Every structure is written in structure tokens, then in C-alpha cells.
Amino acid sequence: MRLSLEQIIRYQTEGYLIVENVCSHAELQPVIEEIASEIDKRADRLFAEGKLAELYKDEPFERRYSLLHRQCPEIGRGFDIAGYLGDEIFKLLCNKNLIDLVECLLGSEISCNPIQHLRAKHPARGSADGSSAPDYFQNVPWHQDCAVTSEDSEASEIITFWMPLVDATAETGCMEVMPHVFKLGYLNHQAEGGTMIVPEKLPQVEPVLAECPKGSLVIMNKYTPHRGISNRSDIIRWSIDLRYHKTGANSGRSFQPSFPVRSSSDTGSVLRDPDVWRTLWREAANGAGRKIHRV
Template sequence: MSLNSEQLAFFKREGYLVVPNALDPTGLQPAIDEITEAIDAHAEAAVADGKLSHIYADEPFETRLWKIHQEYEDLYWSVIYGQLQGHGIFALVSNEELLDVAESVVGPEIIGSAVYRLRPKLPGHWHGEVPWHQDSGYFEPVCDDELILTVWVPFVDATVERGCLEVMPGVHKGGVVRHTQLDPGEEGRRSYLEILETDLPGDRVVATPVDRGGVVLLTNRTPHRSTPNRSDVIRWSIDIRYQSADLPTNFPPLAMDRNGSATSNGADGANGSLPEAALTCYPPESDFLVRSRSRPEAVVRTWQEFNAIRLAHQPADSTVRWE
């Protein structure tokens, strides 16, 4: 769905927007299927290795990983973030209804940003609590003044009890504030950035509960955090990011400059190899073109192509900007 003028005005003013019924919930199913296939495969391997008693096949999606986690913690770490990059994740990031929402905000030439993050927020689990941050805290400084849209998509109703997002409204027009790198915690896996209380740019906090089928939109400078899951179901969600194709991107083979002209972006197009991530908002992972009227031939249309781009990507280091 496209946003109406009131929704757009709210998003521009407040830096966030809850969009109920943004997509037909059947559009979530391919991603749920891919996640389930991954859980099946990892669980079967764990059973074969004697690390898990059974694969919990009868448990519903909303509880299965949590039940497994109580016996075998590694599976959680094998599915989170951007590790799944197959048919179902691609179907969701290229879902036409989500792209219509994104187009309302970033325009018709849309890069699917490198950074999409699958988050099974387990009941009471420390890793699901994400401290206050702006997404730009993680991105390259060259993109600080640009708009990278987060479309936060829950697979289940995201209630306050389940730990929906909280945002700090109306402060996204300021700059990127100081972030502090949290000490790596359990097995080095806790590596979040945090805006400390003294550095927070506002004091008003809004919770953004949203039902399955709805989404929450954020800008890359909107402070947000994720509160504890106090329920007994997994708050499954994925945050997908989109940006205009005229921003720094590592989408191969060509990026566009500010005038809309193609630039080489460090790519060695001559031998058909994929470019190194030189100029981009998030160099460690690859961008992909998901909608374009001016370059329809370059749009990534199959999950195999999406998968190949991500696997072939040669990550460049991010700028170290926070101590």
C-alpha cells in the first residue's frame, strides 16, 4: 500500500509511523517457511549429534525455537540477523506491498539495503533487548544526512508485553548522537551500540505495538530500543531497510552518483566480477536493487540472484566511529 499524505506528514514530523495492514499477512508465509526449513535442518543435525532430544516439529512457529533453545542454545544464533538469504526472505524484502510503502518515502528507485535483520525475540532472553540507538550509529558517516528507511515487520502481533519497539519521536532531524560500544558480553555475542542516557536527544518515549500484517517505519536517525519480552511466545520480526538508489551503494555492477549517472563504484566490470564494497552506507553486506523504472533490467528478480549477490559480496570494513 502507498502511504497517504497524513501518514507521510506524520512520518516526516515524528520520525516514525505505525502502518496497520500494510501487507496481506499471507505475504509473511514464504519467510516463515524459509525460517522453518532452517530450523528443521539445524534441529535435525543437532539431534543427530546428540545435542537435542527431538526437533519439536509439533510446536507452532510462535514457540518452537524457544522450546528448542531451552535444550540447545546454538540454534538461535544460526538463524538470527541476515544469515537466511533464500526464497522466503527474498519474497518478503521484494514484497510489492512493502515496496509500495517504501516508494512513498524513498522514491521509485529502491535499493534493498544490505542490512535486514531477523529477530526471534525469545521470552526473557537478554539478546532480544536492544538498547537505545539510531541505525545510523551502525552506518557510514557519509550516509548520516541521508534517509535509510527501516520497515519493521512482525510475524506475530507485536504487543508491549512481547517487547515491541519504543521510539523517541520528533528528534530525528538532529544529527547522529554519540553511541557507546557495549562490552562484548556472553561469548562475545553482545555487540550492540547504545546511546547512554546522558546522550539521549529527547525524553518522550512512545511504544509502537502493531499487529501482524502491520509495520513500523523508522528513519535512520530515529532513536529506538527494544524492551523485554515478558510473554511466553517468541516475538518474531524482521527489520528490512530500503534506500534511494542515488545513495552510496555497493549494488553491482553500477551505482549511481548524485546526478543519476552510473559510476563504477570500484567495480571491476571488465571481467564480470562483483565489486568490492567501497562506497556504501553499510559495507559489510551487499545491497540489491529491488525496484527501478529507469533500470528495470538491473532489478534483482529471483531469490537465487539475491542469494548469489550476498554470498559473493566482498565485505569492506565499516568506519570505527565509536569507542
């Protein structure tokens, strides 16, 4: 899968690009099943500890986790890619279609960046299922992804690849982006209210709704301001956000593991074993006590 010249120019001009049908629903199903299995393990443990009264085994993937989370928010503790390091997630990091697109923008020496997340945006208060998600699950404030990297990676071209596991729409809580603003470079951020661009520094630019179907991608420059909007549906807006950079460049998280996913000069350097990947993470500092945001 390759980007057209028109798509590359659009990305380079606007600082973001939506690419549809990167991974088929069939390709994503093992990832979804792996996430569901992790939810099962966590729910069964909490049920045995008396912290859950109902397991909601018959609820679909798009709804079950919210019902469990409302009973016991502890189920979400450490629930992230680095928190369970599954085989299917690893395969997605190295997915050929995905890496083909990365190569169109970064060249053939590519590493997977350690800043990678699994996100569950729960239905907002007053949504159809009556759930009451905390505010921090909802309106993620305007920010640039470079704000969660170390300053010594300023020269590194780190690109975000955001993929929803359900259709990301205005109703389910897709992102909004500010086109063209990446050309301004890093904008000062503050920690108050969540890592966010200092309000006085926020450009007065009309945002664009970045709706994105399941298995498609929103590709973003690290300086592109974006935010998440409320999920007004009755399902969880599951998504995975990954980042890639040129091998040898500073990753912005030097204490966490990057690894080569493609190389034309040294094919033997490409990591293909998820067990090695897991070992890298488990041997890393994992950010404990380390500053990971610029503010």
C-alpha cells in the same frame, strides 16, 4: 498501497510511522514456513550430533525455537537473513505493497539495503512458559539505526521498515520510539552495554509504545531513537527489519550487496532472481573482520 499525505507528514514530523495490514497473514505464511524449515534443518543436525535431546516437532512456530534454543544456543548461530538466504524472504524484500510505501518516501529509484535481519525475541525470565532467555534477547538499549552504518553514508536517506511476524505488543516486546528526536541528527553511541546512545546524550523525551500487528510496519528515520522492551509473553516475538535507500546513494555497508527493487528509469536493473541475490551475498565479504558499527 500508498501512504496518504497525512501519513507522510506524520512520518516527516515525528520520525516514525505505523502502517497496518501491509502484508496479509496469507502472504506471510510462506515466509514463516521457510523459517520453520530452516529451524528443522538446524534442529535435526544438532539432534544427530547429540546436542539436542528433544526436537519438539509438535510445538507451534511461536514457541518451538525457544524450547530448542534453551537446550542448545548453537541453533541460533548465524540464523539471520544473510545466513540462509531463502526464496520467500527475498520475495518479501521485493513485496509490491512494501515497495509502494518505500516509493512514497524515497521516490521511484529504490534499492534494498544490505542491513536486514530476522529476529527472535524469546520470552523473558519468569514468563508463563518458564523459559530463561539471556538478557541480550530482551531490553535492546536506546539506539539509532544510523549507528550501524558507515560514516560515509551520513548523507544517505536510509529508512528502516520493521515488520513483526506475530503481534508486537507491550506484552510480546514491541519497540518504544522517541518522536521528533530525529531532527537532532546523529547522537554519540557507545559499545559498552550493546551499541547504545551515550546515556548523557539521551534526550529527555517521553517515549511512545510502537505496538504493531502482525504484517504491519513500523517505518523509522535512521536518526529516530528506539529500543526493544522485554517479551513478557509465552511466545517468541518474531520480526524482520529491512532498510531501503535511494539507488546510487551510499548504503552504509558498501562491502555487502544492495540491489535495485524498483526503477522507473531502468526497469531492467531491478533484481528479480533470488539465485542472483544469493550469489551476491556469497561473493561478498559478508562483513568478516569489517567494522559495521560506528563505535
